[in-house]
Every structure is written in C-alpha cells, then in structure tokens.
Amino acid sequence: xxxxxxxxxxxxxxxxxxxxxxxALTALTRRTPLERxxxxxxxxxxxxxxxxxxxxxxxxxxx
Amino acid sequence: MNETPEEKFPSNPxxxxxxxxxAGRSRKTSSGPMLIALSAxxxxxxxxxxxxxxxxxxxxxxxxxxxxxxxxxxxxxxFPPHSTDPFGTLGFLADAASGIFYPLARVFERAGPDVARxxxxxxTRFIAAAGIVNLVSVFDAYEIAIGRRV
Numbered sequence: 001x002x003x004x005x006x007x008x009x010x011x012x013x014x015x016x017x018x019x020x021x022x023x024a025l026t027a028l029t030r031r032t033p034l035e036r037x038x039x040x041x042x043x044x045x046x047x048x049x050x051x052x053x054x055x056x057x058x059x060x061x062x063x
Numbered sequence: 064m065n066e067t068p069e070e071k072f073p074s075n076p077x078x079x080x081x082x083x084x085x086a087g088r089s090r091k092t093s094s095g096p097m098l099i100a101l102s103a104x105x106x107x108x109x110x111x112x113x114x115x116x117x118x119x120x121x122x123x124x125x126x127x128x129x130x131x132x133x134x135x136x137x138x139x140x141x142f143p144p145h146s147t148d149p150f151g152t153l154g155f156l157a158d159a160a161s162g163i164f165y166p167l168a169r170v171f172e173r174a175g176p177d178v179a180r181x182x183x184x185x186x187t188r189f190i191a192a193a194g195i196v197n198l199v200s201v202f203d204a205y206e207i208a209i210g211r212r213v
Binding site: 004005006007008010013016017020021023024026027028031 | 118119122123125126127129130133136137138174177180181182183185186188189192196199200203213
C-alpha cells in the first residue's frame, strides 16, 4: 500500500517553518495589528535570509 | 480644595488604579492560573481563549497544529516516552509539549517515521518546534492569568 508522504523541497520546508514560527512569535510579543504585521514580515524575512546565509556558509564543507 | 500637590499628582504613577489592568482582567476569570496552564498545554490556544485573548489563542492553535501536522505528514520521528539516551528523552519532552497533538501522531502518521529522506528529518524538527511553541504559549497564558502580562 502506498504511503502518502508530504515531500517538500529544502526551501519550502524553510518557508513553512518561518511562517508558522513567526506567527507564534508575533502573537507573543506584539499587541497592535500594525506592529504585528511589521514584526511578522520582518521575522519571516530574517528567518529566510539567515537560513540561506548559513546554507551558503556550509556549502564549502559539502565538497 | 485642600488637596496637597502629592494627591493631585501622585509621584508613583505605577500605583495609580487601573480598572482594566491585566491583573484586573485576570481576576475576572474563575479558573486558576494552573488550570489555565494545563488547558493551554493540553489544547494549544485554549488557555488564551479562556482568558478571552481569542485572536492570540487562534494564532497559537494554527502555529502549533500547522507545525505538528506538517511534521507528521513529512513522516518525522516521534520520540517515545521511554528512551534509552538523553537526546531521546529531550526529544520526547519537546514532542509531548504539543499536548493533544502528541497522541494524534498515530492518526496523522500511520506509516511511522521515515527519516531516511530529508522531508522526514525536517518533519522531526517541525514536530519538536510545535511542542516548543506550545510551551511558550503555556507560559504566556500562565503569566496573563497571574497578571504579569497583558
């Protein structure tokens, strides 16, 4: 019997993780709607930028 | 008329009465802080809903449920309660922190984990992150209940 497995690329796994964790952090730390939107976008962006940055830093060790 | 300047302008504004302060609002709830924390752990977001922080409760529910269910669908590893090594125990504590979603692993991940693929490895982290996010939510709900946070 075939087993359904959600197969995501490395990038989309990172995006999903960034969005969901940023949502929780935003709810925890910000109170007004405008602050929440700004913080969530900033948090998602930083998750992605730092993730891609660390990936590039590790790139030489993969060869 | 005979008010002193100190009475007109209290030197310590923190002690000024605030009828709608966090402590004031939390006192309106009948449930105790420990009960709030327990319900927040058991069902992510429920503690906030009981404290009438509906939006925050729903966001925590979406975040924890999203991380846990995606982790299970990626076939991440779910750590059992009785582990032989410390990392397994830590993994179990992180997973079990997601409350009702820990036993639901049997429903969403019938085929068991598959960490031979990258998706399964990511899934393990998603499931652990769901527990950690829920733990943060439990502490937040508890602090609101005791009046330390708004």
